[in-house]
Structure formats: structure tokens, C-alpha cells
Amino acid sequence: PKIEGRAAELVAMAMRNAERLESLVNDLLDVEKLGGGRLSLAVDDVEVSELVDGTVEANHGFAKRFEVALEIEGETPSVAIPCDAGRVLQVLDNLVSNAIKYSPKGDRVVVRAAETEGGVRFEVEDRGDGIPEALRERIFGRFIQADSSDRREKGGTGLGLYIANSLVELHGGDIGFGDRPGGGTIFWFELPKKVPYRKA
Numbered sequence: 001p002k003i004e005g006r007a008a009e010l011v012a013m014a015m016r017n018a019e020r021l022e023s024l025v026n027d028l029l030d031v032e033k034l035g036g037g038r039l040s041l042a043v044d045d046v047e048v049s050e051l052v053d054g055t056v057e058a059n060h061g062f063a064k065r066f067e068v069a070l071e072i073e074g075e076t077p078s079v080a081i082p083c084d085a086g087r088v089l090q091v092l093d094n095l096v097s098n099a100i101k102y103s104p105k106g107d108r109v110v111v112r113a114a115e116t117e118g119g120v121r122f123e124v125e126d127r128g129d130g131i132p133e134a135l136r137e138r139i140f141g142r143f144i145q146a147d148s149s150d151r152r153e154k155g156g157t158g159l160g161l162y163i164a165n166s167l168v169e170l171h172g173g174d175i176g177f178g179d180r181p182g183g184g185t186i187f188w189f190e191l192p193k194k195v196p197y198r199k200a
Ligand SMILES: Nc1ncnc2c1ncn2[C@@H]1O[C@H](COP(=O)(O)OP(=O)(O)O)[C@@H](O)[C@H]1O
Pocket: 094, 098, 099, 102, 126, 128, 129, 130, 131, 132, 135, 139, 144, 145, 146, 147, 155, 156, 157, 158, 159, 160, 161, 162, 185
């Protein structure tokens, strides 16, 4: 039988809670593995467009929920990089979901990729309030959140950027952020086209 009305709301709520728990458990497992140097990458040649398109598809529903437009800007370079696709998507997904969470309703989040001299640079841009001054030095640390109260509305654990930073490092890349001219933040990371990986 079809689940409707209040019952449907409760099922949806239960599902969201289950998803939250799942991502919390996964984050904690990753942190544990990273801390013990036991996270190894499954490296393969991956098309950059697969990564960019993949994160936009994966975050489509999330963007809709926050009433944010999620767009790819410019032409994604047709080049492959040696990386663990699942792990790079995890980095992108966290940057994109952060950008969405911290954007005002009706706003726009942009993903783009460009070739650099030795690699590929990914950028995720939002027009939100920017990174609070007090967090800027330690934003890639563990459990760092502007709002870490139990009742924070955006959810999350403050582990996402710590994990992203570690995964980019494992790939031999760099990660950082800067202010977007006119307001907001641009998170970026760059992965090398060659010299693929330092195995965990
Ligand atoms: N694009 C952004 N704009 C503003 N603040 C951000 C952005 N991305 C991250 N932050 C801040 O950095 C904190 C850490 O991010 P993250 O490690 O992904 O944790 P989480 O998403 O679980 O809160 C966030 O809680 C938020 O305070």
C-alpha cells in the first residue's frame, strides 16, 4: 500500500536520520584509517569530467533541498588524472555540500575544473558569508565547525574538510580556500597529472 501523509513524513525523516548516521560512521571510520596510515587509494586513470559531472549529479537533491542552483562553469578539460575516483568524489562532494549548506536560499554554487601546468585544479565557489575569521587557521582540522552546538541546523560533524585535506595529500595534491571577490568562498584543490600517489 502507498505510504501517505504523516506516515510518509515520518518515513522520510527516518531515512534522513539513517543517512546522517551512515555518513557519521563513514567519516569516523575514515578518520580512524587516516590516523593509522591505513587508508590506501585505488588509483586509476579517471576523466576529469567524470568527477565534475559525478559530484553535480550526487548533490542535485541536496541543492534542491537548500534551494541553491548547482552549476558547472566553463568547459571541463578532457584529460584523465591518476586518482582514486571514489575518494576524489568524496572530496568534491564535501566541498560542494558545504558550499550548498552555507549559501543563502536562491543562491548559486559553481563547480569548475581547469588544467594547470602539472595537474588539474578543481574549484567550488559559493556566495555565502565566507569562512569566519576564527576558523580560518584551523579549518582543515578535526571537528572544526563554526556552529558546533547540538542543535546546529546544518548538521555535519566538522570532519569533512579534515578528511578532504588528508585525501588530497595522499594523492600528492594541494588544497586551500580563498575569498570570492564580491563575497563568498572558493575552495580549490589541485591534483597532479603525473606522479600519481603516495600509497597510504
Ligand atoms: N563554503 C563554506 N562557507 C562557509 N563556511 C564553511 C564553508 N565550508 C566549510 N565551512 C565551515 O567549516 C566547517 C567545517 O566544514 P566540514 O569539515 O566540511 O564540516 P561539516 O560540513 O561537517 O560542518 C563548517 O562547519 C563551517 O563552519
